[in-house]
Amino acid sequence: MPKIRDLFNQLKQQNKKAFIPYLTYGFPNLGVFEQTVLAIAKTGVDAIEIGMPFSDPIADGPVIQRSSQIALEKGATLPGLLLTLKKLRRKVDAPFILMTYYNPVFYMGDNSFCRKAKGIIDALVVPDLLPEEGRSLNDHCRKYGIDTVFFIAPTTDLGRYGLIDKNSSGFIYYVSVTGTTGSRNKFDGALYKKIAAAKAKVKGPVCVGFGISTHEQVKRFCRVADGVIVGSAIIKFIDENHKQKNFIDKLQRFIVDLKGKEK
Amino acid sequence: MKLPNNRGYFGKFGGKFVPETLEYALRELASAYFKYSKEKSFKQEFAYYLKEYAGRPTPLYYAANLSKMAGLRIYLKREDLLHTGAHKINNALGQILLCRRMGKRRVIAETGAGQHGVAVATVCALFGLQCEVYMGKLDMERQAPNVYRMELLGAKVIPVLSGTQTLKDACSEALRDWVTNVNATYYLIGSTVGPHPYPVMVRDFQSIIGRETKAQIKKKENRLPDYLAACVGGGSNSLGMFYPFFHDKSVKFIGVEAYGNIKQHGASLCKGRVGILHGSKSFVLQDKFGQIEEAYSISAGLDYPGVGPEHAYYKAIKRAQYFAVTDKEALGGFKVLCELEGIIPALESSHAVAQVMKMAGDIKKNSLVVVCLSGRGDKDLDNVMNYQNSHK
Numbered sequence: 200m201p202k203i204r205d206l207f208n209q210l211k212q213q214n215k216k217a218f219i220p221y222l223t224y225g226f227p228n229l230g231v232f233e234q235t236v237l238a239i240a241k242t243g244v245d246a247i248e249i250g251m252p253f254s255d256p257i258a259d260g261p262v263i264q265r266s267s268q269i270a271l272e273k274g275a276t277l278p279g280l281l282l283t284l285k286k287l288r289r290k291v292d293a294p295f296i297l298m299t300y301y302n303p304v305f306y307m308g309d310n311s312f313c314r315k316a317k318g319i320i321d322a323l324v325v326p327d328l329l330p331e332e333g334r335s336l337n338d339h340c341r342k343y344g345i346d347t348v349f350f351i352a353p354t355t356d357l358g359r360y361g362l363i364d365k366n367s368s369g370f371i372y373y374v375s376v377t378g379t380t381g382s383r384n385k386f387d388g389a390l391y392k393k394i395a396a397a398k399a400k401v402k403g404p405v406c407v408g409f410g411i412s413t414h415e416q417v418k419r420f421c422r423v424a425d426g427v428i429v430g431s432a433i434i435k436f437i438d439e440n441h442k443q444k445n446f447i448d449k450l451q452r453f454i455v456d457l458k459g460k461e462k
Numbered sequence: 463m464k465l466p467n468n469r470g471y472f473g474k475f476g477g478k479f480v481p482e483t484l485e486y487a488l489r490e491l492a493s494a495y496f497k498y499s500k501e502k503s504f505k506q507e508f509a510y511y512l513k514e515y516a517g518r519p520t521p522l523y524y525a526a527n528l529s530k531m532a533g534l535r536i537y538l539k540r541e542d543l544l545h546t547g548a549h550k551i552n553n554a555l556g557q558i559l560l561c562r563r564m565g566k567r568r569v570i571a572e573t574g575a576g577q578h579g580v581a582v583a584t585v586c587a588l589f590g591l592q593c594e595v596y597m598g599k600l601d602m603e604r605q606a607p608n609v610y611r612m613e614l615l616g617a618k619v620i621p622v623l624s625g626t627q628t629l630k631d632a633c634s635e636a637l638r639d640w641v642t643n644v645n646a647t648y649y650l651i652g653s654t655v656g657p658h659p660y661p662v663m664v665r666d667f668q669s670i671i672g673r674e675t676k677a678q679i680k681k682k683e684n685r686l687p688d689y690l691a692a693c694v695g696g697g698s699n700s701l702g703m704f705y706p707f708f709h710d711k712s713v714k715f716i717g718v719e720a721y722g723n724i725k726q727h728g729a730s731l732c733k734g735r736v737g738i739l740h741g742s743k744s745f746v747l748q749d750k751f752g753q754i755e756e757a758y759s760i761s762a763g764l765d766y767p768g769v770g771p772e773h774a775y776y777k778a779i780k781r782a783q784y785f786a787v788t789d790k791e792a793l794g795g796f797k798v799l800c801e802l803e804g805i806i807p808a809l810e811s812s813h814a815v816a817q818v819m820k821m822a823g824d825i826k827k828n829s830l831v832v833v834c835l836s837g838r839g840d841k842d843l844d845n846v847m848n849y850q851n852s853h854k
Contacts, residue, residue, distance in 0.1 A: 254754040255630060255739065257637045258481045264624050276751040301479055302738045306752030327479045327738070331469065350482035354644060359485070377483055378642035 202294045202321045203346040203369040206245060207404040207425060217245040217406060217426025218417065218458035219296065220433050223266040224249050224283070225275030227441045232270075233283060235437060238447045240291040242454045247291070248324070248428055251280055251299035258326040260381030262431040266438065277303045278315075285319045294321035296348065296369070301328050304336065313339040322346035322369035330366040337366055346370075351397055351405075353377050353387070364401040373397060373407045373424065381431045383410035394423045414457055429457055465775070470658020470742075473778055475771035478657040479738045480637075487644045492659040494564050499666065504559060511555045512670060515588070516545045518552075520671075522678035522832070527802040528815075532822040537687070538835045539675050541699065542807060546581050548837030549671060549699045550652060554581035556667030557650045558589055566648035568592045572636040574601055574629030574695075575762030576608025577808075577837060578652030583617035593617040596636045598627040605762060608841065626756045629766050633740050653696025654770030657741030661770050668702025675832055676706055683830060691716040692834035693813040694784065695728065695763050697770035699836035704782065705772075715782035717773060718817040720759030722789055728757040729786040730769040731777055739768040745777070760789040760845060761809035763837070791816040793849060796839065808837035809845065 210217055220239055225232055239247060252267035252275045259267070277299065284295055297320045304312045304325070313336075316323075323345050325333065330349050340347050346369030351360065354377060363371060373394055376383055398405050407420045408428030420427045436453050440446050470476045470492075478488055498504045512518040520540045529536045541549040561569060569591050573579030579595040586593035595612055599621040602609050612619050625631035633656075640649040654661045654668075672690075679687055690707060692700035694717040707713045720728035727733065730745045737746035739754055747755040747767035757767040776782035787795075792809055795816030799807045807815060814833050839846075 254625060255634045257634050257740070258483075258641065260638075261624075268625065271753060278751070300738075302746070302748065302754070303752035305738055305743075306735075306748065306750075326481050327741075329478060329480065329482060329485055332477055332479055352481070352483040352485075354483050354486045356486055363482075374481075374483060377644060379638050 203246070206294060207370060210245065210425070216421040216424070219246045219248050219406065219426055219428045220244055220454060221248040221250060221298070221428055221430030223263060223270050223434055224251055224280045225270030225273050226252070226266040226434065227269060227437060228273045229275070229283070231441055233287060234447060235450060236287050237290060238451050239454055240293050242451050244293055244454065244458065245426065246294040246296055248296040248298055248430070249280070249284065251277055251297065251303060253300040253303065256300060258379055260379040260431060262434050263380050266434045277307060281315055281319055288319055295319065296322040296324060298324040298326065301325050309336045309339045313343040313345055316345060317343040320345055322348055324348040324372060326350070330362050333366065341368070348372050350374055353390070353393065357400065360397065360400045364403055367403050370404040370406050370425065371401055372428070373405050375407050375409045375411065378409070380409050382412035386410070391419070391423050398424065414459055417457060418459065432457070466658065466662050470662070472772045472775035475744050475774040476658055476661060476742050478741060479743065480657050480741045481641055483641050484644060484657070487640070488657055488659070495560060495659050495663050498560055498563050504563070507559055508556055512552065516551045516555060517543060518670065519674045520544060522675055522682065524682070525803050528798065531802065532819060533827050534818070534822055535828055535830045536818065537679065537832045538805070539671060539703065539832055540835055541671060542805070542811070542835045542838035546584050547840065548577045548581070548808065549668060549702065550578045550581035551584065552670055552702070553652065553664050553667040553698060554578070554585045554650065557663070558585040558591070561591070561648040561650065562589060564648065566646060568594070568643065568647045569650050570594050570596065570636050570639050570647055571650045571652060572596045572629065572632040573652065574632065574765055575841065576601070576605040576612065577763060577841070579617070579619070580608055580611050580615070582650050582652070583612040583615035586617060587615045595619050596622050596632040596639070598622045598629060598632050600627040601629065601632070601762060605841070628756065630754065630757070637740065653698040654701050654772060655696040655740060655742065655768055661742065661772055664698050665701040665705055665772060668698050669705050671699065671702035671834060672704060672706030675703060679832065685830070686710055686713050687832045688712070688829040689714050689716055689825070689831040690834070691718065691814045691818050691831060693718045693764060693810045693836060694731065694769060694773060695720070695766050695810065696768070697773045699834050701770060701772055703834045704776070708781070715776065716817060717782050717784040718813045719784060719786045720761060720764035720792070720813060721786035722758045722760070724788060726756070726758035727786065728759045728764045728766055730767060731773060731784040732786040734767070736774070742771045744771040744774040745769050760792065760849060761813065761842070763808070763810040764813065785817050787813045787816045789849065791820065793846065795819060796846065805835070806839035807835055808839050809842045811836045
């Protein structure tokens with residue numbers, strides 16, 4: 200069984216929820232990126248989501264846009280990402296979830312991409328791919344043992360939950376806000392009920408992401424979902440601190456504070 | 463075969479490549495469009511505003527002097543005479559009537575040169591709707607008069623600072639706004655690009671160009687033209703001209719892209735590769751890792767690294783031929799029309815004129831050619847002056 204479902208089954212048995220940090224590949228540069236992955240892996244996160252930078256990231260807010268632009272200027276490419284993760288794979292146990300817009304994958308070819316990503320990437324998230332358009336990529340992912348993740352948004356109507364569930368072999372990514380990535384002070388009050396309702400309707404695990412930036416928010420969402428994804432808050436922290444001494448220690452503390460200590 | 467199919471595909475091009483958040487909005491838009499656009503009251507209202515407000519029908523003018531020089535029979539479809547100075551108003555009117563029926567009170571748009579932004583600001587003023595236009599910061603500097611026009615019309619122009627600060631980034635930013643404010647907002651896309659149903663909807667609203675042309679040329683020449691020529695950025699004036707002639711196999715379509723300074727250009731169909739940009743699959747200018755490249759042309763309206771999926775389909779089935787014309791050649795077309803016909807064309811349209819002049823020796827003498835003069839050139843005078851000063 201692929202690694203991602205295994206992970207959620209294990210967590211469920213232990214009555215735990217997944218904490219998944221997001222990092223932009225190649226940000227703030229290729230070298231520091233590798234160090235951040237290793238540092239974060241040591242804090243005991245359940246999986247690491249790695250974002251492939253794209254020139255036109257329409258689902259991302261200013262923080263991830265900026266990190267993507269910087270990473271591209273530093274020479275981030277999709278083949279480069281696969282090489283780097285292949286190397287890191289030997290030192291990191293946590294599953295790698297790749298987030299990429301569709302064009303870089305499409306350019307490489309669905310089959311060719313999946314063949315190269317096999318054994319490196321455990322799951323794939325494509326924010327501009329609906330399940331209806333993702334059939335070919337989904338088939339190739341299955342063939343090479345890569346889990347797929349599709350989204351439920353606040354605007355998704357109930358009629359599509361089945362389709363999204365069926366196509367998401369890893370987990371379902373519940374988008375917490377109608378909007379782009381980036382921290383929010385407040386969430387819609389009805390959101391927690393909506394997530395609980397979604398969980399009741401689908402078979403696969405549900406993780407919540409977009410806008411989550413504090414430990415309180417992490418705790419709150421973990422009560423209703425199977426896990427949370429934190430992105431922009433971490434990127435912002437890296438952006439502001441990577442030139443400082445003890446950056447790695449600080450980053451690890453920041454991650455531990457976000458996810459909370461093991462009970 | 464129905465084009466596009468229910469999933470918005472023209473052959474293998476088109477589709478809906480968007481975040482899940484927009485899935486519902488696009489379905490809502492498609493069903494509203496296919497419902498209202500068939501209704502008699504919608505058609506009547508659209509026809510009324512096209513005639514009384516925009517100034518249709520536009521003349522199909524026989525360019526006698528140009529014809530004589532080229533050894534062809536050349537007609538110009540005068541979209542440049544429309545209110546706001548370009549064909550963009552056709553689509554803006556069509557979509558704003560749809561927006562009103564959908565009950566949305568806030569309208570957003572992207573703009574490059576500002577022509578589409580001005581058209582949207584115009585129709586929003588007309589119908590009392592809130593209007594916000596995204597425009598790359600670089601484009602705002604290059605097209606300052608149009609920024610002021612939009613503001614006079616009551617629109618808010620929002621500078622886009624991300625990426626290359628041009629049209630493609632304005633598009634991305636407008637999509638992000640729509641993802642955020644999807645329930646109350648209508649996104650009025652200006653060309654035959656974007657996710658389904660935009661490419662088909664914009665093409666339909668612009669088809670008035672080709673339908674009028676067909677009736678006019680039959681009356682004047684008692685036959686169909688041999689060639690239709692139009693410039694292609696996103697592709698709306700060209701598809702508006704071509705589409706009504708799709709089944710008239712004797713009519714050849716000539717699409718003209720911007721070849722810029724050759725090193726940098728906007729020739730997605732001639733020089734790009736199939737990819738996904740702003741919600742649809744089509745030809746895209748991109749590097750060897752699938753990152754979108756910056757487009758360039760002296761004409762801001764052709765300065766886009768993608769192109770409408772229906773054009774990609776026409777290219778694939780060889781229904782249209784596509785050429786690329788350089789800045790320098792386009793300026794040649796610009797001058798020739800100024801001097802021979804007393805018409806100052808938009809630099810976009812000048813590309814189509816230039817291509818016809820280039821082809822003149824190679825095609826049959828006295829062939830009947832219609833050129834879509836998509837806009838007027840007043841907006842470009844500064845650019846032309848600057849170019850001529852720097853290339854002396």
